Amino acid sequence: MLQRITVHNLALIRDLDIEFMPDLNVFSGETGAGKSIIVDSLMLLVGGRYDKSLLKFGEESGYVEGVFGFENSEPLVDMGIDCEDGFFIVTRKFTKDGKNEIRINGKTTTTVMLRELMQHYVDIYGQNEYQSLLKITEQRKILDHFVFQKDESKLLEHRKIYDEYKKVRADMQKLGDETARAQRIDILKYQIEEIKSAAVQAGEEEKLIERRHLLMASERIKNALADCLECLDSDGGAASSVSDSTHALSSISSFGEKFSELNDRLRSVSIELDDITESLKDELDGMGGSERELDEVAARLDKLRALKSKYGTYDAMQKFLKSAEEELDVASNGKDIYDALCKKEAELSKKLFNSCALLSDMRKRGAETLKNRILTELADLGMANSQFETVFSDRPSEEEFDKRVTANGFDEFEFYLSPNIGQPLLPLAKIISGGEMSRFMLAVKLITGDLGQIETMIFDEVDTGISGSVGLSVAKKLARLSRGHQVLCVTHLPQIAAMADGHYYIEKFETGGDTVTRVTPLDRSGMIGEISRLSGTKGVSSSSDKNATELKDWSDDYKSELSGTH
Numbered sequence: 001m002l003q004r005i006t007v008h009n010l011a012l013i014r015d016l017d018i019e020f021m022p023d024l025n026v027f028s029g030e031t032g033a034g035k036s037i038i039v040d041s042l043m044l045l046v047g048g049r050y051d052k053s054l055l056k057f058g059e060e061s062g063y064v065e066g067v068f069g070f071e072n073s074e075p076l077v078d079m080g081i082d083c084e085d086g087f088f089i090v091t092r093k094f095t096k097d098g099k100n101e102i103r104i105n106g107k108t109t110t111t112v113m114l115r116e117l118m119q120h121y122v123d124i125y126g127q128n129e130y131q132s133l134l135k136i137t138e139q140r141k142i143l144d145h146f147v148f149q150k151d152e153s154k155l156l157e158h159r160k161i162y163d164e165y166k167k168v169r170a171d172m173q174k175l176g177d178e179t180a181r182a183q184r185i186d187i188l189k190y191q192i193e194e195i196k197s198a199a200v201q202a203g204e205e206e207k208l209i210e211r212r213h214l215l216m217a218s219e220r221i222k223n224a225l226a227d228c229l230e231c232l233d234s235d236g237g238a239a240s241s242v243s244d245s246t247h248a249l250s251s252i253s254s255f256g257e258k259f260s261e262l263n264d265r266l267r268s269v270s271i272e273l274d275d276i277t278e279s280l281k282d283e284l285d286g287m288g289g290s291e292r293e294l295d296e297v298a299a300r301l302d303k304l305r306a307l308k309s310k311y312g313t314y315d316a317m318q319k320f321l322k323s324a325e326e327e328l329d330v331a332s333n334g335k336d337i338y339d340a341l342c343k344k345e346a347e348l349s350k351k352l353f354n355s356c357a358l359l360s361d362m363r364k365r366g367a368e369t370l371k372n373r374i375l376t377e378l379a380d381l382g383m384a385n386s387q388f389e390t391v392f393s394d395r396p397s398e399e400e401f402d403k404r405v406t407a408n409g410f411d412e413f414e415f416y417l418s419p420n421i422g423q424p425l426l427p428l429a430k431i432i433s434g435g436e437m438s439r440f441m442l443a444v445k446l447i448t449g450d451l452g453q454i455e456t457m458i459f460d461e462v463d464t465g466i467s468g469s470v471g472l473s474v475a476k477k478l479a480r481l482s483r484g485h486q487v488l489c490v491t492h493l494p495q496i497a498a499m500a501d502g503h504y505y506i507e508k509f510e511t512g513g514d515t516v517t518r519v520t521p522l523d524r525s526g527m528i529g530e531i532s533r534l535s536g537t538k539g540v541s542s543s544s545d546k547n548a549t550e551l552k553d554w555s556d557d558y559k560s561e562l563s564g565t566h
Helices: 035-045 074-079 111-118 127-132 136-148 152-174 179-199 204-216 220-231 238-250 256-284 291-311 314-332 332-382 435-447 468-482 494-498 523-537 544-563
Strands: 002-010 013-019 024-029 061-069 089-093 099-102 108-109 124-126 387-392 413-418 454-458 486-490 502-511 513-519
Touching: 002 035, 002 220, 002 513, 013 035, 013 127, 013 513, 024 035, 024 468, 035 089, 035 099, 035 124, 035 291, 035 454, 035 486, 089 111, 099 111, 124 435, 136 332, 136 413, 152 332, 179 291, 179 314, 204 291, 220 238, 220 256, 220 314, 238 256, 291 513, 332 387, 332 435, 332 468, 332 513, 435 468, 468 486, 468 544, 494 523, 502 523, 523 544
Parallel strands: 024 486, 024 502, 124 454, 454 486
Antiparallel strands: 002 013, 002 061, 061 089, 089 099, 099 108, 387 413, 502 513
């Protein structure tokens, strides 16, 4: 759960540090005081998008930091985050140029990774989230969560069959019918023969390039070798002169060590020159090559490069050859393999249909239970005349179900609602109002919240369009929800404020030519004063604070009863 949040230079907030209660936390304040800024701060901590307009005007940078306690460490471990102390810290720094840096326990991460992690710990419900409930995909997630959360073995078993079915269908398509196989066999044989007949060797292209370079410069090389031999091996050449010098020195080498050393050195030079001369002769004698060989090398290079453009490098070509030979073997025995796949596909199809039918039955039973629970919750929330149904499309036949089957089965369904007597049941998106939407969302979360492991639930504008006895019902629902989860709620209703375990008053004021939002934790006296203000009678009725006190006392008694029975 969220233990503490620290905010610096976000919108109208200069510096803010709030510690939260583990149950129901309520934010209230005058319109425009900055309640939405608190929600923006929380959104940033769970992976919401940062916009540079959020930075406090005139500042270079800011940050939001949240300290979260947790019971489930698995998501953190999966991300490689150290979490031995039972809590983790999310820090999000941002600058005026729109850049932001995210760290979890000091480890740098991305917005996507932060969002993926925090979905396991925090749910935020604002206007955008209410709108998401209008999407059929979201409705399907809600029902499946309700039906399969406690035991998803049948769903997992179905997905295993579905994956196997898809693989068999893919293998059948890859193998193709008899005509397609015959065409494929021809292509494979051609490709295999083309590669094998070329007999490409590892490193051959590099050797050919080197040989071509040598052949193109053969005349120049021959001339250079001949000139060098002329200088060394002709009468009076370098080799002959060094040999004569050696004879001259050898005649005096006995007259001193210096002469003997010089003679030995000169003899070594003479031997080396003789060796060089012989090597030059060998190179010159071995200088073959012709225009014909040059043409042959060029043609071989063209062939290798053509193969390379089709099949890749030498290693890739060998890999392709092996794969093609294996595929040819399968295709050549295609009829037997295809028949076996057809048989397996028929068996899996039957199993898959039965699995889809089982899931469908489970969903429909679950949908009936969900319906009754939602109607009960809606009745408590002032929508007692509502009708609600999960409307399923007709079940497909076994012959055509594969057109609709997915990893979740073949069901197609949508939530239908009639909020008032005399109104027809219609898709949620076509009939529900804003106030009804917030109550419907609360009803859903009250039901599904007990099934999940989300520790912190944040509600923004959950009391939109409601008041009076309905407001009290919403307050009671939030209090009930907060006995199993940490709940943070922005409200304008005194009934919800009275249920708060922790109450935070948001106000805007001017200081030093600047406008700043401040959040103040309220004690019991402050809570009663704020409840009185929210009721609209503070300063008007002498009994306003008395009524607020009575409401607070009643709310505390209600929560005590919940704690005793939860």
